[in-house]
Amino acid sequence: MTLEEFLTLDDVEPLPGFGLCEVASCHRKRDSKSSPYCHAHRVRWSHSVARGSVEVDQEERWRLVAAPIAANNDVSLRGLPDRVVAEILYGMQARTNEGLHTLHLTLRNLTNRLRELELPSLTAVDRSQVSRGVQGLCSSLATLVDRFGRTPESERGNDVWHGAVFGHTGRLHFTAIHQAWLREAVKEWAFFTLPQRRGRVMSTVQQIVNSFALLSESLRLQRDDHGDDIRALSRQDMTAFTNRLAYLHHTGVISTRGWVVTCRSVLNHLGRMRSLGMTRPGRVLHGLPDDFTLFPEDIPDDPEDSEAGKDLPAQVMQQICELLSSLGDLGRHGEENRVAVELLIDTGRRPQEICQLRWDCLKQDSDGEHVLIYDNYKANRNGRRLPISQATAGIIVQQQERVRTAFPATPTTDLMLLPTQRANPHGRKPITSSWLSNRHREWVASLPDFLVPTPLEVDGVLTTKMLPFDKSKIFLYAYRHTYCQRHADAGVPVDVLRVLMDHRMLDTTQAYYRVTEKRRREAVDRVTAMQFDRHGKRVWRQAKALLDSEHARRAVGEVAVPYGVCTEPTNVAAGGQDCPVRFRCVGCGHFRTDVSYLPDLEAYLADLLRNRERLAAAVDADDWAKAEAMPSDEEIGRVRRLIKRVKDGLDDLDENQRAEIEEAVAVVRRGRQSVLLGMPRVRQPLPDLRPARSA
Incomplete structure (x- = not known):
C-alpha cells in the first residue's frame, strides 16, 4: 500500500524517540539507540576525533562546549549559564530599544565562543578572549548589563562612576586619589557639580579629579602618615605640593598649562568643598585646617600665546572652502560632515551646538531676514538666535530636504538636522561632536599642503616665502576663532561681538582675537x-x-x-x-x-x-x-x-x-580699539570666503 494509505490505518501509532542529543547546545533528537548524538553531531564528533582536534577522553567537555547545528537563522542559548542567558536577553532588548541592529550571525558566533570560555557572566569576558568580529557586540552587551540597576545614589560609593547613570558618556575614575577623606570629598563635589555642567562633562570633571590626584600623590610621598591624618595637614603641605608641581613641570611631566590648571583647580574647588559644608562636624572634611589651601599668588602666570588666538589665515580658509565638496564624499555621514563644517565656518558656533541643531532650526525675523535657532549648551541657554546670510540659510534648507526624504514618517519636531546613520531608524539622534572631529581630522590630513606667505629673515633681510601651513592648527574650534576674528577685522565692536559669540563676559570675547x-x-x-x-x-x-x-x-x-x-x-x-x-x-x-x-x-x-x-x-x-x-x-x-x-x-x-x-x-x-570722536565711524564689509557661492 502507499504511504498515505498506511497512515490512515487505525492501529498505526508512532514509536518513542531515542531522546535528545546529549550536546548541551543542541535541541535535536538522537538518531539511534547506539549513539548519544543527533546525526549531525555524531558526524562532527567522528571527524573531530579523526582529525585529532579532540581526544576521546575529552568527550564529556566536548558535549558541553560544542556549537549547535546552525539552521533557519536560529541562535541557540542552550548550554550557557542561566545568568549569561539572562544577560544576553536583556542586552539584546536594550540594544534594540536604542535602535541598534544586531546580526544573528554575530550573535551566534559570540554565544558559541561563550560556551567555550565557560565564564559565569558577560562582564568577565576580556576583549582578547573573543575574535575581532564579535568584540563590539560583546562589549556593548557587557556595558549594558554592567549598567543595569545602577542609580546616581548607588554609584556614589564606587571608585569608578559610569557616566550613563548621570546622563553623560564616559567614566569617572577616583582610584588615583589615595587618601580616603580626600577621595570621598572629591566624590561628593563631583556628585554636586555633574548636573551643573554641559558639553564634554566627564572629561572636564576628570581633569579636575586628576588635579586632586596630584595633590594626593604629593601628600603620600612627602608626609610620614601619607596624608591620612587630616588634622595634621598645614600650609607647609600645600607649599610642598606647589614645589612638586614645579619639579614635574621642569622634568617635562606636565606642561605649563597643566601646571596652571592644576593649581587653579585645587584652589577653586577646595574652596567650593568648604562652601558646601564638608568641613562641618560629621562631614568628610571635618578637622581640615584652614591654612591647608592655596593662594592666588601660588598660581603661575598663564603661558603667553605665540599667536593671536587660534584663527586660521584667510588663504587657508579659502582653500578649505574650495575643497569642502570632498568632505561630502567620505562615505557614511559624509554629507552631514560637510554641512556641519560649512555651518561651523559660517556661524562660528561651537561644534556641539551645530551637531545638536534641530530640523526646524531656521526661522525668519519680522523683517524677513534668516536667523539660526540653537542651544548654548555650555552656558545652559536655550533658544538662542543668530542672524545668518541667505547662503547659509540655503545650506540648511537643502539639508532639511535630505533629512525629510530619509525619514518621511518622523514628525519634523522630532528630527535632527544632522542625524547619525548608526542606530537611528527614526532620525532622532544627531551625529556627535567627537565623531565629527575625528572625520574632520582625517579629511584635513588627506588634503594637499596649504601654502601661505610666511615672512622670514634670510641673511638679515626680511623676505616672504610660500610655506606649508601646520595642519594640526586646523580643527573644529578654530573655525569659531576665525569667525570672531573676521568680524573683528571688519570693524565690528567688541560689545557686538560678545553678543554674536554668545559670551557672558567681554574678556572671553577679547581672548579670541587678542594680539600679543x-x-x-x-x-x-x-x-x-x-x-x-x-x-x-x-x-x-x-x-x-x-x-x-x-x-x-x-x-x-x-x-x-x-x-x-x-x-x-x-x-x-x-x-x-x-x-x-x-x-x-x-x-x-x-x-x-x-x-x-x-x-x-x-x-x-x-x-x-x-x-x-x-x-x-x-x-x-x-x-x-x-x-x-x-x-x-x-x-x-x-x-x-x-x-x-x-x-x-x-x-x-x-x-x-x-x-x-x-x-x-x-x-x-x-x-586697534575703535573710537568715536564726533567723526564718521567706518565699518569694513565682512569678507566672503566663498564669493562664488549663491544663496
Missing part, C-alpha cells in the same frame, strides 16, 4: 616705516625699529585719534578729547597716519563728499550754518593727496614686501 605684544610690536615696526605727515611726506622712511616711547605714544593715539596718530601733548594727555582744531586732523602738524589707516581715510573722503552734496542740496538752513558745516575744498584735497601718497608708497614695493605690509596691517588693525 611681541607680534603687535613687529607689525607696528613694519607699518610705521610707511608713516606720513599731513602733507604726505615720509616720517620714518629710514626707521628700522621704534623706541618704546613711540610705541606707547602710538597706542594712545590709536585710542584717541581717528585716521592716524596725534602727537600734540595736550590732546594726548586728555586721551584725544582736547583737540584745538576740533579734529581737523589732516590740517594739523601733529597728525601722523600710515598704511593701516588707508581704509579709514578712503571712507572719510567718501563721507566728506557725501556731506558736501547733502549740504548743497539743503534749502532750510542759513548760509552761515551751511558754510560752517560744509567740508572745505582744502580738506578734501588734502585727504585725496594723502590717500594717493600712501597708495604710491605701496606701489613702490615688490610683491613680497607688499604681502608683508598686508599681514602687518591686519595685525595692527586687529589690536
Whole structure:
C-alpha cells in the first residue's frame, strides 16, 4: 500500500524517540539507540576525533562546549549559564530599544565562543578572549548589563562612576586619589557639580579629579602618615605640593598649562568643598585646617600665546572652502560632515551646538531676514538666535530636504538636522561632536599642503616665502576663532561681538582675537616705516625699529585719534578729547597716519563728499550754518593727496614686501580699539570666503 494509505490505518501509532542529543547546545533528537548524538553531531564528533582536534577522553567537555547545528537563522542559548542567558536577553532588548541592529550571525558566533570560555557572566569576558568580529557586540552587551540597576545614589560609593547613570558618556575614575577623606570629598563635589555642567562633562570633571590626584600623590610621598591624618595637614603641605608641581613641570611631566590648571583647580574647588559644608562636624572634611589651601599668588602666570588666538589665515580658509565638496564624499555621514563644517565656518558656533541643531532650526525675523535657532549648551541657554546670510540659510534648507526624504514618517519636531546613520531608524539622534572631529581630522590630513606667505629673515633681510601651513592648527574650534576674528577685522565692536559669540563676559570675547605684544610690536615696526605727515611726506622712511616711547605714544593715539596718530601733548594727555582744531586732523602738524589707516581715510573722503552734496542740496538752513558745516575744498584735497601718497608708497614695493605690509596691517588693525570722536565711524564689509557661492 502507499504511504498515505498506511497512515490512515487505525492501529498505526508512532514509536518513542531515542531522546535528545546529549550536546548541551543542541535541541535535536538522537538518531539511534547506539549513539548519544543527533546525526549531525555524531558526524562532527567522528571527524573531530579523526582529525585529532579532540581526544576521546575529552568527550564529556566536548558535549558541553560544542556549537549547535546552525539552521533557519536560529541562535541557540542552550548550554550557557542561566545568568549569561539572562544577560544576553536583556542586552539584546536594550540594544534594540536604542535602535541598534544586531546580526544573528554575530550573535551566534559570540554565544558559541561563550560556551567555550565557560565564564559565569558577560562582564568577565576580556576583549582578547573573543575574535575581532564579535568584540563590539560583546562589549556593548557587557556595558549594558554592567549598567543595569545602577542609580546616581548607588554609584556614589564606587571608585569608578559610569557616566550613563548621570546622563553623560564616559567614566569617572577616583582610584588615583589615595587618601580616603580626600577621595570621598572629591566624590561628593563631583556628585554636586555633574548636573551643573554641559558639553564634554566627564572629561572636564576628570581633569579636575586628576588635579586632586596630584595633590594626593604629593601628600603620600612627602608626609610620614601619607596624608591620612587630616588634622595634621598645614600650609607647609600645600607649599610642598606647589614645589612638586614645579619639579614635574621642569622634568617635562606636565606642561605649563597643566601646571596652571592644576593649581587653579585645587584652589577653586577646595574652596567650593568648604562652601558646601564638608568641613562641618560629621562631614568628610571635618578637622581640615584652614591654612591647608592655596593662594592666588601660588598660581603661575598663564603661558603667553605665540599667536593671536587660534584663527586660521584667510588663504587657508579659502582653500578649505574650495575643497569642502570632498568632505561630502567620505562615505557614511559624509554629507552631514560637510554641512556641519560649512555651518561651523559660517556661524562660528561651537561644534556641539551645530551637531545638536534641530530640523526646524531656521526661522525668519519680522523683517524677513534668516536667523539660526540653537542651544548654548555650555552656558545652559536655550533658544538662542543668530542672524545668518541667505547662503547659509540655503545650506540648511537643502539639508532639511535630505533629512525629510530619509525619514518621511518622523514628525519634523522630532528630527535632527544632522542625524547619525548608526542606530537611528527614526532620525532622532544627531551625529556627535567627537565623531565629527575625528572625520574632520582625517579629511584635513588627506588634503594637499596649504601654502601661505610666511615672512622670514634670510641673511638679515626680511623676505616672504610660500610655506606649508601646520595642519594640526586646523580643527573644529578654530573655525569659531576665525569667525570672531573676521568680524573683528571688519570693524565690528567688541560689545557686538560678545553678543554674536554668545559670551557672558567681554574678556572671553577679547581672548579670541587678542594680539600679543611681541607680534603687535613687529607689525607696528613694519607699518610705521610707511608713516606720513599731513602733507604726505615720509616720517620714518629710514626707521628700522621704534623706541618704546613711540610705541606707547602710538597706542594712545590709536585710542584717541581717528585716521592716524596725534602727537600734540595736550590732546594726548586728555586721551584725544582736547583737540584745538576740533579734529581737523589732516590740517594739523601733529597728525601722523600710515598704511593701516588707508581704509579709514578712503571712507572719510567718501563721507566728506557725501556731506558736501547733502549740504548743497539743503534749502532750510542759513548760509552761515551751511558754510560752517560744509567740508572745505582744502580738506578734501588734502585727504585725496594723502590717500594717493600712501597708495604710491605701496606701489613702490615688490610683491613680497607688499604681502608683508598686508599681514602687518591686519595685525595692527586687529589690536586697534575703535573710537568715536564726533567723526564718521567706518565699518569694513565682512569678507566672503566663498564669493562664488549663491544663496
